[in-house]
Amino acid sequence: MKNYFCKEHLTALLFLLTVGFSCQPEEKATGLLAENAMVVSAHPLTSKVGKDILQQGGNAIDAAVAVQMALAVVYPQAGNIGGGGFMVIREADGQYHSLDYREKAPLAASRDMYLDDKGDALPEKSQNGHLASGVPGSVDGMVKVHEKLGSMDWSKLIDPAIKLAEEGFELSEDEAAYFTRASENLKKYSSVDPVQFTGKAWKVGDIFIQTQLSHTLKLIRDKGRAGFYSGEVADYIVAEMERGGGIISLEDLEKYESTWRNPLTGNYKDYTIITMGPPSSGGLILLQMLGIMEKYQVSNQGQAYADYLHLKTEMERRIFADRAAFMADADFYPVPVDELLAEEYLSQRFSNFDPQSATPSDLIREGNILSMSEETTHFSIVDKKGNAVSCTTTLNGGMGSKVMVAGAGFLLNNEMDDFSIKPGFPNMFGVLGGEANKIEPEKRMLSSMTPTIMEKNNELFMVVGTPGGSTIPTSVFQAVVNVIEFDMGMQEAINEKRFHSQWKPDQISFEKDFEREDVLETLRKKGHELSERNGIGRVDAILVLEDGILEGGADPRGMDAASGY
Template sequence: MLATLLWSSCSTQEDQGIRGLISEKAMVVSAHPLASEVGKSILEKGGNAVDAAIAVHFALAVVYPEAGNIGGGGFFVIRQNDASYHSLDFRERGPLNSHPDMYLDENGEVIDRLSLKGHLASGVPGAVDGMVKAFQKFGSLAWEDLVQPSIELAAKGFVLTEDEANKFNRATELFQRYSTVDPVQFTGKSWEAGDTLVQSELAETLTQIRDHQREGFYAGPVADYIVEEMQRGGGIISHEDLASYESTWRQPLIGEYKGHKIITMGPPSSGGLIILQMLGTMKNFDVSNKGDRYADYLHLKTEMERRVYADRAAYMADSDYYPVPIEDLLNEEYLKERFLSFNPERATPSAEVQEGNLLSMSEETTHFSVVDPMGNAVACTTTLNGGMGSSVVVSGAGFVLNNEMDDFSIKPGHPNMFGVLGGEANKVEPGKRMLSSMTPTILEKDGDLYMVVGTPGGSTIPTSVFQTIVNVIEFGMGMQEAVNEKRFHSQWQPEVISYEKGALTGNIQEILEAKGHELSERSSIGRVDAILRLPDGRWEAGADPRGMDAAAGF
């Protein structure tokens, strides 16, 4: 057996052709080195990929609280070594007392930030129920073994980097404004690199979850803390909401692209549909990242994005509440019809792009990828929505609540925090899951496990996953090189191509502007964490250098 390895992606994005961590048997890639180390330790104990994923999830709730969570939700995509596929929806739900007009004033106008910050911004958390459901179906080690590492991280504390210290200093004012009791574990000092963050209330909450599994969160003292916080802050999550929450096993979406099988998440995630629509369209084109042809690829990619995000606004929602036309949206003839207006020399104005006529129908998140020695794989993306969620810390329980209600269409045609427009299909309803962009995805090649991939990033999630897949399959990159590659993003509205600093090499800007595109530089796009099987059967990690993401393997 190889020596145990831990590798953090600290290389610059300018490095090309580099390799990520290579391992022979198993790999974990997550947003924080301590969480990846926890997952690796579970695998070394003989746990499987789901065991490790559960442990990583709880660890991220401690060491990466702006996105890792027990106060939010997410999605699992699982491939077992017998080539069976599973997906688990533990997305948050609208509280039972929610309604379509809850964020509108008496004139029907959106009340600024009401769906973004404070107690009314939170959906009913699904993360803990999701971890329990996954464990009940696939877990192999003792539940206590999976939660205990996170308890120790919370109780003993962990050392902050400079970036982490600055993150908590920036969050102090919002935590104090929106939490009913000052969360002094976060706000009680000015943080500096090297300080140790101890979260004793969170340690006790995790202990309740360790000892009582689901009931340790949705009942008992932790549930009381949540409801008391809601009552003090004017929120609407109740004991009934918590007791009735259920995550749901769903059929994953399955697609194909040039000999690769794509296993991804279906509604209420829009991400899987988006990448399958884009890959289903692009298979009819010859693309390259060489010279001026890369700009032509980016033009093609942008035109696809405008069309699929228009479809997203019109047709995608929680399929338990709205009949999402999945087969029609992925129909080959429909995709061809959607692209008849494509001009390789000219951008299509978004005003001219609407949802298609169906043929048969009349940024804060985190992702981790796991492969175990038995050949099982997990892609898991979880979220609080915005960084630090609603900025409400549950007094007595020590965790941050999500602000996922903003992912509903709080008013048709009104953009959410990521600028994505929504329609009637995704309106607020009691018990409904809000539409998501999360895109945990697994690929096979020649029947074998090939890639595990996903990212945070709000509306940029599907396009970042798409770009990473294309970098490997079409452009021949290794996993780390594909993750490092500069990213571009567009959607239906706003009508702009966003790009990372340093992405406009050669004549890219000149060519795209000549085609009628507007370009806008922005901060980093996504934080992809992925795993790729190499030709010799070993695994290569891609840990995103845009964060402190890290890989661990053996």
């Protein structure tokens, strides 16, 4: 039987073969590209605020102050003036800085303040209400970083936040639903009903105005540090404490100071990592993981991806055990940083790794030292001159302690839960604590925040960080590996599904809708228990491409947005 093709048939077949049947690679996700400067943060309005400051001639530090203050208005579940955080800075000339504006335990705090008469832990008291709050550090931190490295007038950096509070902003559907859900807890734990939040069932399109917060921001604008830590606002904080049984005093507020610390630095192949040291554990965890992984070849192709995830999980189990034993505020406890990062220690730590089998967490303990909120938010900024800021800030849990300071209009943190309220008892993120991180007056509680800047061959390469409690350092690690080892762009690396493990509980958490069932099955065969969950982290990052163009990657798991020019 003969087959006959007319000219039209042949043309159609050729078209199908070259276009319709071709196996073209799926188009990769690309973030916002900008030639001069970039801001990536948790909210479109705050990213715009930062970009506007940069376009007015401000530097990355100026933009960071403006973004921090604006987040307190439009992202109250984590953005704050009643919390604290960490900032890592790389100046265009290659100088590094890190600022610790983490909260402190009040002077009246004590080791067993969250234990009952039988010695049992009372996590409700460390997580909700007035007693859960540490002394806030955000305002002092912004004043200090502006005094040292800022270039614009202070008042111009606070004005955008004041405008957003005074005039209000339009709520999205998710924001309206979140505020409505949060209203009952705010009523329950605040000493005075915060009617600006609780006065109605919010709906999409409503304008959210915060008059009391606007007044507080004006005092900070006009008086700087004194506008928060003394005078009217300080009196409001202390009055709130007295009504609700808290312990933050005027003396606590007057004595609080943020601290410049030496950044933690390390190397991975051709890259230099500049990150945060104690009282953040995140930088140490990141550098330990990269230090171990440098000896392994990893891939995201086929079954090799399961082998990589197995390797990552085994690293996490050992390193989070180290976190519980050795990491705390270095002003109160001699954190063995050099020893934890030593090549010999890391080799010893990983000597019992089995590529084919999971190690039960009960068999893992801290190593032998050789010589001795999820509701957080992050923003990344690069300015036209090449100055870079990586900043992670938090109230700890969503809406912090759920306590609104009556008269001042801002929420207080619940960071006291980040101490070890009882050795071996998990905090709200399931992370176990030890004696090193016990509660002491004026001590900073241990954190997992991991603001990070990377260089490649001494040039700026990446600015990265994320919220997510204990998942923070592992999310940053995955973003870095996705770019460096798996050849992804910034947005593509952020979009990739994430995995997390942390010693205990003895499981791997993975994001829902992960489609590679063969990878999951291989992990099960290696002995891992798997637990599906919603999104892990919200990475906001900037990648400097080979041609110098900035790619801003904003996490699609939230409202996060990049803004640049």
